[in-house]
Amino acid sequence: MTHLPGIVVTGASGRMGRMLIRTIVESDRAQLVGCVERPGHDWIGQDVGLAMGGAALDVTATDDPLEAFARAQAVIDFTAPEATLEFATLAAQARLVHVIGTTGMSETQIEALAPAARHAVIVRAGNMSLGVNLLTQLTRKVAAALDREFDIEIIEAHHRHKVDAPSGTALMLGEAAAEGRGVNLADVADRGRDGITGARKEGHIGFSAIRGGDIVGEHDVLFAARGERIVLRHVATDRGVFARGALTAALWGQDKAPGQYDMIDVLGL
Numbered sequence: 001m002t003h004l005p006g007i008v009v010t011g012a013s014g015r016m017g018r019m020l021i022r023t024i025v026e027s028d029r030a031q032l033v034g035c036v037e038r039p040g041h042d043w044i045g046q047d048v049g050l051a052m053g054g055a056a057l058d059v060t061a062t063d064d065p066l067e068a069f070a071r072a073q074a075v076i077d078f079t080a081p082e083a084t085l086e087f088a089t090l091a092a093q094a095r096l097v098h099v100i101g102t103t104g105m106s107e108t109q110i111e112a113l114a115p116a117a118r119h120a121v122i123v124r125a126g127n128m129s130l131g132v133n134l135l136t137q138l139t140r141k142v143a144a145a146l147d148r149e150f151d152i153e154i155i156e157a158h159h160r161h162k163v164d165a166p167s168g169t170a171l172m173l174g175e176a177a178a179e180g181r182g183v184n185l186a187d188v189a190d191r192g193r194d195g196i197t198g199a200r201k202e203g204h205i206g207f208s209a210i211r212g213g214d215i216v217g218e219h220d221v222l223f224a225a226r227g228e229r230i231v232l233r234h235v236a237t238d239r240g241v242f243a244r245g246a247l248t249a250a251l252w253g254q255d256k257a258p259g260q261y262d263m264i265d266v267l268g269l
C-alpha cells in the first residue's frame, strides 16, 4: 500500500491535463488518484491511459469532481475560470491543496477565491515554471534600477488555441515591472493598441500578444530608451516545465496553513 500524496487532475484531456497525467505517473513523489473532465466529454468513463493512446493507468475520467476529490490530497487545475471557481469551493470543502494554473480570470473571479482560501491552501500562478518566476524577479529589479526614460513593453507569443490575452505570464511580468517602478499596473497598462493611438505615454507598460501554430509560450520584457534596449526573455519549449512546477506546488502545499500562495512562495525566490 503506497502513501504518496494523491493528486486529481482537472481538465484531464487538455494540453496541460495530459502533460500533468504523464508527469504525476512518472513521479515517485505522488500518485494519480483521479481525473476530471467536463460533463459530456468523450473521456468520461474511460481509463485515462487508454484515452491517451497508451497503457491503462487504472484511473477512470469522471465528471463528478466531489467523488474524485474524496480520494485526494491535492487537485491540479488547468481548466477555465468558471470551472476553477467551482473546483475552489469543492477543494476547500475537502481541505485539498488547490493548485491553479488557469489564466484569464477577472479581478472579480480572483477575489471570489478568498472564501476557499480560508479553509484550504491555494497556490495560483499564471506561470508555474522556475524560469518565468525568476524572470519576474529580474524584471522587478531592472524596472527599479531604470528611470521612466526606459519604455517597458511586454511581448508574448502562444499557440493558436489560446483563448486569453494578455497571457497570465505577461500580466505577472507587468505586475513585477509596475512594482519595480512603484506604480499600480492598472493605472499604466496599455493593452491592445489599434488605430490612431497617439504617441506612447511616458511611464506606461505596453502589452502585445502574438498567436500562432504550436508556440508553447514565449515572453520578452523590453526596456527601450534612446540609443539602447534591454530585453529579458523566457522561451518555453515543453509544457513539462509548467506541469513539474504544478506538482512541486501540490507537494509543497501539504503542510502549509490555509491561504493564498504563488510560485515565488513555493520556489522560495
Ligand SMILES: NC(=O)c1ccc[n+]([C@@H]2O[C@H](COP(=O)([O-])OP(=O)(O)OC[C@H]3O[C@@H](n4cnc5c(N)ncnc54)[C@H](O)[C@@H]3O)[C@@H](O)[C@H]2O)c1
Pocket: 010, 011, 012, 013, 014, 015, 016, 017, 036, 037, 038, 039, 041, 078, 079, 080, 083, 100, 101, 102, 103, 104, 125, 126, 127, 128, 129, 168, 242
Ligand atoms: N500557469 C501555467 O503555468 C500555465 C501553463 C499552461 C497553460 N495554462 C493555462 O491553463 C489553462 C488550460 O490550458 P490548456 O492549454 O491545457 O487548455 P485546453 O483547452 O487544452 O484544456 C482545458 C481543459 O479543461 C477542460 N474543462 C473545461 N471546463 C471544465 C469543467 N467544468 N470541468 C472539467 N474540465 C473542464 C476542457 O474540456 C479541456 O480539456 C489555460 O487557462 C492556460 O492559459 C497555465
Ligand SMILES: O=C(O)C1=N[C@H](C(=O)O)CCC1
Pocket: 103, 126, 127, 158, 159, 162, 166, 167, 168, 169, 170, 216, 217
Ligand atoms: O498555453 C497556455 O495557455 C499558457 N498559458 C500560460 C499563460 O497564460 O501565461 C502560461 C504559458 C502557456
